[in-house]
Amino acid sequence: MSILRGILFLLLCFSCFTVSSSTYIIRDYFDGFRWHLGPFKFSINDQTITEIKGPLSQKAFNLLESKVKSNNSQIYFYPDLDLIPGLVDSHIHLSFEDESFDTNHDMANRQMFRDDQQSLALAHMRLDQGFNRGFLTLRDLGGNPDALRKTSQMIARAPDRYPTLYHLKDAFASVRGQCPKGVDCKDSFRKLPQTPSALKNYFKAPQKNLHHKVFLDNDPYPGVLKKNHIIALLKEAKKKRAPLALHTIKQKDFSWIVPFLYPQLSLEHLNSLVFASIEDQVQVVLASKARFVPSLYSKTYMQLLEQKNKLPNHWQWERDRQLKVINSLAKLSPLLCFGSDFYFPSFSPLRDWAFYAIEILRDFEKETFLKTDQVLSMATGACNELFPGSSAGLIKEGASASFNLVGGNLKSDIRYLHNIQGVVQRGRPHRLPSAQPNFHTPL
Numbered sequence: 001m002s003i004l005r006g007i008l009f010l011l012l013c014f015s016c017f018t019v020s021s022s023t024y025i026i027r028d029y030f031d032g033f034r035w036h037l038g039p040f041k042f043s044i045n046d047q048t049i050t051e052i053k054g055p056l057s058q059k060a061f062n063l064l065e066s067k068v069k070s071n072n073s074q075i076y077f078y079p080d081l082d083l084i085p086g087l088v089d090s091h092i093h094l095s096f097e098d099e100s101f102d103t104n105h106d107m108a109n110r111q112m113f114r115d116d117q118q119s120l121a122l123a124h125m126r127l128d129q130g131f132n133r134g135f136l137t138l139r140d141l142g143g144n145p146d147a148l149r150k151t152s153q154m155i156a157r158a159p160d161r162y163p164t165l166y167h168l169k170d171a172f173a174s175v176r177g178q179c180p181k182g183v184d185c186k187d188s189f190r191k192l193p194q195t196p197s198a199l200k201n202y203f204k205a206p207q208k209n210l211h212h213k214v215f216l217d218n219d220p221y222p223g224v225l226k227k228n229h230i231i232a233l234l235k236e237a238k239k240k241r242a243p244l245a246l247h248t249i250k251q252k253d254f255s256w257i258v259p260f261l262y263p264q265l266s267l268e269h270l271n272s273l274v275f276a277s278i279e280d281q282v283q284v285v286l287a288s289k290a291r292f293v294p295s296l297y298s299k300t301y302m303q304l305l306e307q308k309n310k311l312p313n314h315w316q317w318e319r320d321r322q323l324k325v326i327n328s329l330a331k332l333s334p335l336l337c338f339g340s341d342f343y344f345p346s347f348s349p350l351r352d353w354a355f356y357a358i359e360i361l362r363d364f365e366k367e368t369f370l371k372t373d374q375v376l377s378m379a380t381g382a383c384n385e386l387f388p389g390s391s392a393g394l395i396k397e398g399a400s401a402s403f404n405l406v407g408g409n410l411k412s413d414i415r416y417l418h419n420i421q422g423v424v425q426r427g428r429p430h431r432l433p434s435a436q437p438n439f440h441t442p443l
Contacts, residue, residue: 020427021045023075025064026405029083032381032394035373035411039079044401047427052397076429078405081421084376086136086402088383088393089357091268091293091339094126094151095119095143119144123151126353131163132431133354134404134420137392140167141213141245152209160428166209166387211243227256234260243386255281261288263385266337269295270325282331289385291337294326298359323367330369337386338379358417365414375414401427
């Protein structure tokens with residue numbers, strides 16, 4: 001009887017560790033930085049890309065095609081689709097929405113935080129929007145803490161059904177200042193600790209999927225910045241390699257921050273960054289591998305907002321300033337990472353934040369120095385350093401099997417991101433076409 005029980009136990013254990021495997025035949029693939037021309041065969045085993053084989057010979061291609069027709073193996077055959085990494089949005093706000101964005105930017109009249117249930121529902125809706133449009137890695141840089149905690153718990157129970165979510169440790173960390181008038185900061189904002197011991201505690205051993213955020217601009221937070229305090233903060237963060245987002249660099253002289261840059265650090269918004277201040281340190285900045293996350297309001301959104309408020313060209317000056325800053329960073333293009341900074345009302349025909357995000361990528365392609373493959377890299381491989389220990393935004397052997405299948409000519413037109421035909425997260429396929437799709441013209 002004991003032997004029988006042992007055999008049953010081994011059978012049960014074997015079933016627990018049985019891995020799922022599948023094969024994808026695709027046209028070309030983008031590894032996060034450059035295109036590879038195929039066709040290629042991708043072997044997936046237990047949520048991991050185990051082999052990339054290609055370009056395939058005609059004989060090998062025909063053999064795989066015959067296997068598909070005989071239905072003898074689990075092969076997903078899409079020779080007219082390209083494979084790209086899951087898209088990355090490194091600066092999003094899932095759980096709050098600026099419902100009354102008025103023409104004067106009056107903080108007292110803005111309702112950025114909803115109650116917990118509304119925030120949770122909003123976060124879940126945006127997760128679905130992003131997932132269906134191929135955004136498989138998200139970094140939330142501020143919102144309702146309770147909603148984010150519950151959302152993370154939901155994702156942990158079914159990680160292959162949702163985007164991978166990174167969010168802030170605790171909440172916001174402000175260098176020095178107070179809560180803005182009209183915004184409930186009870187659980188969402190706090191001052192950065194002042195003493196060295198408190199700094200070490202704040203940047204203690206990084207926890208998985210938790211990031212830090214620090215305001216360097218104090219706008220709209222009153223207070224006076226202390227350069228020595230910021231330097232102490234950056235030294236400690238760099239020592240711990242803590243994932244850190246620095247909010248809005250406004251200092252004209254940026255050069256003093258350069259020695260403290262490191263790969264897991266990102267500089268957000270960049271609205272007033274004067275690149276000339278580090279012109280002679282370009283190679284040092286590139287070597288640091290710190291990421292720059294520029295802001296760019298979607299032209300589609302700006303036009304809709306101006307139409308809604310009957311204020312033609314009211315915000316164009318802001319876009320012009322953003323474009324000027326982005327184009328001034330030409331020499332740092334390998335370090336540019338995409339972040340939508342989305343928190344606007346999702347009114348029709350904008351539809352959802354993921355649509356908005358793709359529209360921003362389209363604007364990067366059309367209105368800046370960036371080429372199509374550089375824009376695609378911004379939303380994939382260029383962001384990888386911000387997520388230690390992950391393969392976010394990358395396609396390679398050994399990486400997580402998280403990718404998108406895209407129709408059309410994405411190599412020359414970023415708008416074909418609107419034409420994602422299939423999503424695979426951690427080896428699990430979602431929305432795969434049952435037959436070859438009819439490609440539509442990009443929006």
